[in-house]
Every structure is written in C-alpha cells, then in structure tokens.
Amino acid sequence: MEGGGAGAGRATPSLRTLLSLKGVEKRYAGGTLALRGVDLDIGQGDFLSLLGPSGCGKSTLLRIIAGLTAQSAGRIDWPLAAHDATGAPEPRLGFVFQEPTLMPWATALTNAALPLRLEGVARSEREARAAEALSRVGLAGFERAYPRALSGGMRMRVSIARALVTRPDILLMDEPFAALDEITRFRLNNDLLEIWQETGFTVVFVTHSVFESVYLSRRIAVMAARPGRIETEIAVAAAYPRGEGFRTSPEYAAICRTVSLALGEAMAA
Amino acid sequence: MTLAPDEAPRPVAVRRVLLLPAETWPRILMPLLIGAMSLGAWEWAVRAYEVPHYILPAPSLIWATLLRDWPSLSVSLWITLQITFAALAVAAALGLLLAVLFAQSKWIELSLFPYAVVLQVTPIVAIAPLIIIWVDDIRLALLICAWIVAFFPILSNTTLGLNSVDHNLVDLFRLYRASRFQALLFLRLPAAMPYFLAGLRISGGLALIGAIVAEFVAGTGGRASGLAYRILEAGYQLQIPRMFAALFLICITGIAIFLVLGLVQHLALRRWHESAMRREG
Secondary structure, three states: OOOOOOOEEOOOOOOOEEEEEEEEEEEOOOOOEEEEEEEEEEEOOOEEEEEOOOOOOHHHHHHHHHOOOOOOEEEEEOOOOOEOOOOOEOOOEEEEOOOOOOOOOOOHHHHHHHHHHHHOOOHHHHHHHHHHHHHHOOOOOOOOOOHHHOOHHHHHHHHHHHHHOOOOOEEEEEOOOOOOOHHHHHHHHHHHHHHHHHHOOEEEEEEOOHHHHHHHOOEEEEEEOOOOEEEEEEEEOOOOOOOHHHHOOHHHHHHHHHHHHHHHHHHHO | OOOOHHHOOOOOOOOEEOOEEHHHHHHHHHHHHHHHHHHHHHHHHHHHOOOOOOOOOOHHHHHHHHHHOHHHHHHHHHHHHHHHHHHHHHHHHHHHHHHHHHHHOHHHHHHHHHHHHHHHHOOHHHHHHHHHHHOOOHHHHHHHHHHHHHHHHHHHHHHHHHHOOOHHHHHHHHHOOOOHHHHHHHHHHHHHHHHHHHHHHHHHHHHHHHHHHHHHHHHOOOOOOOHHHHHHHHHHOOOHHHHHHHHHHHHHHHHHHHHHHHHHHHHHHOOOOHHHOOOOO
16 A cells, blocks of 8 residues: 555555556547546456546446447457457456346346356256356345345345356446445445455446445545546555444544545546 | 345235135126126116117017027127137237337338338228228138238337337347347347237237128128128118127127236236236235
8 A cells, every 4th residue: 555544545456457448538429528538457356446426427437348338539458358259358247237127027047147048058057057146145045036026135136146147257337236225235235345255356336425435445436527537546455354344443434534535626626 | 145134025915805816806896786787777778668679679688689599690709709819810920020020120110110000090991892802712801801900009019119128138138249139039029028918908809890890891792601790681680689699799709808818918927017016005
C-alpha cells in the first residue's frame, strides 16, 4: 500500500493483467460523449468496483467490456484469454444484470444451466454443474422451483449461479443488489466475497454505493459524469475475509470517508 | 454459502372444496344459476302467453327436438367440428410459422404484414361465394373460409410475443454467443407462448364462426350438411324448434372450444405466467 491514510491509496495492481483498456471512448449517434478516454488495467483475481453517480457511463463501460456495446474508439486487450481463429479474444464472461433476468418459464436449474446449454454441453453434465452452482449460492433444494416462487434475493442468487456455471475468468456485475433490501444485500455481499475468495475469478462490480464498493473491493475506480470518465483510483487495503466486523470497524468508516470525499471531488471537477 | 431461513417465501395453502379451489365454485355456479333462471323465465313466458312454437319454441320443446333429431344433427355437428378444428390447426401452424418468419427479418414482416391485414378485414361473407366457386371440394372451400377468419389473431399475437422478449435476456444470449436458432428455440418461442395461446383462444371461436358462415353461403347448394345447413333447411320447412336446436348446438360448441382452449392455456402457463397465477392475500 502506498500513500493515503486508513488503508486507502493509489492503486498498484500487482496481479497479472487479465484485461487492459486503452483510450476507450463511447460516443452515441447523437454526438453525446458517454465515455472519454478510459485507461484501465484489471488484474487476474482482482475485485474492482466502478463507482459513480448515474449517467457517469459505468454501466456503458461494463457493457463495452462484455462486448455487448461497441466502443467508438480505443482498444481492449485480453492478454490471458484464448483467441478464436480470427484472432478475436474469447474471454469466459459471466454477467449479472441489475434485474435477475431469469427465464420465467424455466426452473432454477434450467436457468442456471442456460450458458452450458448454449455451449452444447450434454444434459446430464450441465444439470450436474448447474446443481453444483446453485448449491454454491445457497439454493440446494430449490432446483425445481420456478422464478415466480422465489424471493427477490433468491432470484438474484440464481442469476449469480448462472453467471458462475461456466467457471468464468471474469464476473461482470451491473448494480446487482441495488433493488434488494439492505439485509438481503448485506448477506449477498458476504456470500459473493466468500465465493470470490474460494474460486479466484475476477470481478468488475458497478455500483453507486460508496459503502458497498468499500466493503467488497480491492480497488475502486471513481467515475464522474458529463462526459463519463474515470477520475481517480483508490486501493482498499483491508484484508480479506471481511465480515460483519469489518462493516462496523473504524477502518471501514475511514475508507468510506476517503472514497466519499474522492467521489465528491470527482463530481465537482 | 447458505440461505437464511427467512429468505425463502412461504408457500400459500389453497383451500379446496370437491377438488377445486374454494373460490372457483362461485365462478362456475353463478353463471349456471343465471342461465337456469333465464331458461325458466323463457319457458314460463311461452306457456303463459301461449306463443306459437313457430314463433318462439319453449326450451323444453327445443330440448325434445334436439333429442328426437339427434341422429341427423349429430352428423352435422361432427362435420362442422371437423371443419372448425382443421381450420384452427392450419391457422395455428401457419400463423406460428409466418410469425417466426417475420421475427427473422424486419423486411419480410414489412412486406407481408399488410396482406395479412387485408385477409383480416375482408368480410368472409363477401368472398365465401368466390372461394366456393373456385375450389371444387366443398369441404376444402369451407376450411379455407374458416381459416381466413381464424388466421389473423394467431399471426398478430405471436408476432407481438416473439418481439416482446426481455432485452437483458437477449443480451445474455448474445454474451454466450447463442445462434439465431438457439435464441428462437430457447428464448423467443417460450416468451411468445402466452401470446400464441391467447391468439389461439380468440381464433377458436372465430374458426367456428367462419365455418358456419361459409356453410350458410354454400349450404343452399345442398352439397354441405353442417349445422348451418340444418338451420337453413329447418328455416325453409318452418321447423323452428329444430332451427333452435341446431343453434343451441352451435352455442354449446363455441363455449366448449373456448373452455377447452382456456384449459390448455392454463395448463401450459400455470407454473410461470402472471395470467395463470392466483393473487396472494
């Protein structure tokens, strides 16, 4: 850790680079600049939050990383990923939307197995792997339940199981817990950290909550709007595992304060 | 990772009376009660005012006629049913197929949809004579007429359903590099299912109407012997009770088609779709 007090400071990724963005821009057809010159390296196994007010382009940035939206300028490299015949990178992605985005006509098991089904994995294998993913998110015994019969938190768990079922290199999460009540959100925060530590995949987590970003991340990219850009990066040096004790610690409060100030500066800039 | 016990929703117990949920019974009994009362009033009025049976027959007489003429009426009913269901099946298959085609390409939809509307707005009574002249086989001609009437709701509903897919799910399929065929099979078709079934339910009644109307137009030729032909025949012979008996059969058939398709809709969607869910609390 370098600079900054109370466990927060400039980012120094010491991990192997999984993903590297250089000068990434997004300009919409109308001429609006949604993202300006984003340079960002994301290390393998990192937990990075994109923190910013609405309209700062954090979701757009996540969609560009996922390949769902094309950037207008700049490049994205995946040095560690496999590449297809044309040389295009094929990173293994998991994506979690703000809504659970489940197929209402399919059971939790079928929903979680969807990515494997699209890959052509045989039925018995994909069901076994989907059941394993469901039990990892705490939903063992709910394989045959339809989304309609599940609570909001449980639906989000199915959505996370679906993202994890392919054992992705990187999990992209777009404000996944924003619509949940606080108690459920805290639980899912802890459970997500637990899985992340066990598995070692990379997470890019979009949020507008300072508290959530500090609790979860190793690194926070603070973004500002008009035009959307990354204003500063802050490393959160607090050790994992972080539990409820961390949430009430003075260290947590101090980092939250640092990040809040940085966010305030970014928005004023 | 474990689930907290308060995170799972509690299932709601449904109170059942004689196999059906308790609140279903009024929905069955009340319409039956109204029907019985109306028939009673009708019977009473015909007897009290001594209305001649060639003006308005009493329900009891219609029922007696229905039983007496059942051998000939049932044959006609069967013919009308065959045409109705064949037309409905063809409408469902072609409507679904064309809607899938529309979903594949905006250009196909733009070019062909107006002609589907033309089919829909053309009065079937006006073109039935032409179709009956052009098509030699009278059964086939009737089927085409019924199909024209039944086709559009299925096509337009299914087209709407195929296009009403959660955008995030479309993105998810893109993320996992799903083929067009996979997206159609696993995403668009299931999402369109409630719309298709709603269209089918409308078309069921329309197919019957289409078949009857076409029979009316063709019937005087004496070659067809569906229920409409029986009504025309009874009208010429002033056998008004028989006319009513045939009419009664048509109504019952229409109601039965509606209920059966409603049941199909409920069974297919009960696990997941809002329309088939009971509200809690």
